[in-house]
Amino acid sequence: MSALDVYVNARMPNTKSTVLFTRAKRKIPGGVNSPVRAWKAVSGTPRFIARGKRAYIFDADNKKYLDFVCSWGPLILGHANARIIKAVATAAQRGTTFGAPTALEVELAERVTRLYPSIEKIRLVSSGTEAAMSAIRLARGYTEREKIVKFDGCYHGHSDSMLVKAGSGIATLGLPDSPGVLRRVASETLVARFNDSDSVRRLFAKHGSAIAAIIVEPICGNMGVIPPDPEFLADLRAITRRHGALLIFDEVITGFRVARGGAQEIYKIKPDLTCLGKILGGGLPLAAFGGARAIMDLLAPEGPVYQAGTLSGNPVAVAAGLEMLALLSRPGVYSQLERKSRQLESGLNDVLTKVGLKAAINRVGSMLTIFFGVESVTNVNHARLSDRAQFARFFHGMLQRGIYWPPAQFEAAFVSLAHSDGDIRKTIQAFGDWARAESRGCTLRTFMLEAIERGEHWRPPRSPAR
Numbered sequence: 401m402s403a404l405d406v407y408v409n410a411r412m413p414n415t416k417s418t419v420l421f422t423r424a425k426r427k428i429p430g431g432v433n434s435p436v437r438a439w440k441a442v443s444g445t446p447r448f449i450a451r452g453k454r455a456y457i458f459d460a461d462n463k464k465y466l467d468f469v470c471s472w473g474p475l476i477l478g479h480a481n482a483r484i485i486k487a488v489a490t491a492a493q494r495g496t497t498f499g500a501p502t503a504l505e506v507e508l509a510e511r512v513t514r515l516y517p518s519i520e521k522i523r524l525v526s527s528g529t530e531a532a533m534s535a536i537r538l539a540r541g542y543t544e545r546e547k548i549v550k551f552d553g554c555y556h557g558h559s560d561s562m563l564v565k566a567g568s569g570i571a572t573l574g575l576p577d578s579p580g581v582l583r584r585v586a587s588e589t590l591v592a593r594f595n596d597s598d599s600v601r602r603l604f605a606k607h608g609s610a611i612a613a614i615i616v617e618p619i620c621g622n623m624g625v626i627p628p629d630p631e632f633l634a635d636l637r638a639i640t641r642r643h644g645a646l647l648i649f650d651e652v653i654t655g656f657r658v659a660r661g662g663a664q665e666i667y668k669i670k671p672d673l674t675c676l677g678k679i680l681g682g683g684l685p686l687a688a689f690g691g692a693r694a695i696m697d698l699l700a701p702e703g704p705v706y707q708a709g710t711l712s713g714n715p716v717a718v719a720a721g722l723e724m725l726a727l728l729s730r731p732g733v734y735s736q737l738e739r740k741s742r743q744l745e746s747g748l749n750d751v752l753t754k755v756g757l758k759a760a761i762n763r764v765g766s767m768l769t770i771f772f773g774v775e776s777v778t779n780v781n782h783a784r785l786s787d788r789a790q791f792a793r794f795f796h797g798m799l800q801r802g803i804y805w806p807p808a809q810f811e812a813a814f815v816s817l818a819h820s821d822g823d824i825r826k827t828i829q830a831f832g833d834w835a836r837a838e839s840r841g842c843t844l845r846t847f848m849l850e851a852i853e854r855g856e857h858w859r860p861p862r863s864p865a866r
C-alpha cells in the first residue's frame with residue numbers, strides 16, 4: 401500500500417461518506433452501482449453525493465465541490481437545470497410510463513434526425529450499452545456477417561461482444577475482458593489500433609468478407625480524450641465501403657457534446673449507424689441508435705432483427721431530452737463552451753510550463769484529459785505510459801481544493817455551460833497550488849498540513865485503515 405493509500409484512507413474516518421460506503425459495501429458489490437464510482441484507480445473513499453446545483457455538487461457532509469465529472473458527460477447544462485426539472489415534473493404528472501407510443505417520442509425522433517443527416521430513422525433505448533449492442537446486432541443482421549472490428553481502448557458499453565481487450569499490440573482475435581463472456585463470442589470481435597488505419601486494413605485483408613461493421617468512438621473518450629488523426633475516420637469510411645461492411649459511430653459521449661450534430665458534423669463523415677446517449681436524455685436514462693432507412697427498417701416489427709424495451713422511449717426521459725435539445729439549440733452555446741474549455745486548457749498548460757511538470761493535455765471542445773508524465777498522446781499505447789500514481793495525487797490534491805475531477809486517468813473531464821469564468825479561474829488556481837507542491841515533492845505533507853490547519857488532527861495510522 402502506498403503512502404497515498406494510507407493517507408487518503410485514514411483521513412476521513414467519521415464522515416458520512418465513509419459510513420455510507422461501509423454500509424453500501426455490505427449490500428452492493430463494491431459499494432457502488434458502476435465500478436468507476438468506487439475510486440479504485442485513485443484510492444480513498446468515494447464521496448456520496450447528496451445534491452447538485454449548476455457546476456457544483458455537495459456531498460453527504462455538505463462539502464461543496466466544483467464538478468468536472470458532470471455525471472460522466474450528460475450534464476452539459478450543469479446540475480438541476482430549472483427548465484429540465486420543470487419538463488420532468490410536467491411529464492411525470494401525466495404518467496411516468498405507458499409502454500405505448502407517445503407524441504413526445506415522435507418529436508424527439510424528428511429533432512434528432514434533423515440534427516444528424518446520417519440518421520434517417522432512430523430507435524430509442526435506455527442506455528448507451530443497449531444502443532451499441534443493438535447497433536451491432538443490426539449490422540450483423542443487415543450484412544449477414546458475424547465479425548466486428550473495435551479499437552483497443554474504446555468502450556462501447558458492457559455487452560458481451562464489446563468486452564474485449566487487445567493485450568499489448570494488435571490481437572487479431574479478441575479475448576474476453578471479463579469472466580462470463582464466452583470466448584467464442586469474444587473471438588468474433590477483432591481489435592485494431594485507434595489512429596492506425598493500417599491496423600484496420602490488415603484485419604480487412606484477412607477477414608474482409610466476414611466483417612459486419614467497424615464500431616468506433618470518433619473522438620475517443622475512454623482512454624482519456626484522444627482526437628482522431630485527420631485521415632483516420634475518412635479511412636474507416638473508405639475501408640468499410642470497399643468491403644461492404646458498415647461503419648458505426650459510437651457518439652454516446654460526443655453526440656451533442658462537441659457539436660449539436662456530434663463528431664460526424666465536425667469531421668464531415670457520414671456513418672451508417674450512430675449510437676447516442678448521455679446528453680440526449682438530459683440527465684435521465686435515455687439513449688438511441690439510428691441510421692440509414694434501409695438498415696433501420698430491418699428492425700422488428702418492420703423486419704426480423706429483434707430489439708425491444710419496457711421503458712424504451714420513457715416519457716419522462718424523452719421530455720428531459722427534448723428540453724435539453726431545445727436549450728442546446730440557442731445560438732452561441734457551443735462557442736461559449738469552446739471558449740471556457742480553451743481557457744481551462746490554456747490555464748492548465750501555463751501552470752505545467754511555469755512549474756515544469758511533464759503532462760499532455762488533450763482537448764476537443766468541452767472534453768479534456770491531462771495525461772501525466774508524457775509529452776503527447778495520440779493512441780492507447782501512449783495513454784498507457786502516463787503516470788497513474790501522479791494522476792492519483794493530482795486527483796486528491798484537486799479534491800482537497802474543492803475540485804471534483806474524474807477519479808481515473810483514462811477518463812474525460814467535462815466542462816458544462818454552468819461553469820463560470822470564475823469557476824475556471826478557481827480550477828487553474830487550484831491546479832497551480834497542487835502542481836507547485838507536487839514539483840517540490842511535498843503533496844502528501846501539504847495534504848497533512850492543510851488537514852491539520854482545518855482542525856482535522858491528522859495522525860499517521862498505526863496500521864493501514866482498510
Ligand SMILES: Cc1ncc(COP(=O)(O)O)c(C=O)c1O
Pocket residue numbers: 472526527528529530532555556557558617621622650651652653677678687
Ligand atoms: C462511448 C460510449 N459508448 C457506450 C457507453 C455505454 O453507455 P451506458 O453507460 O449508458 O450504458 C459509454 C459509457 O460511458 C461510452 O462512453
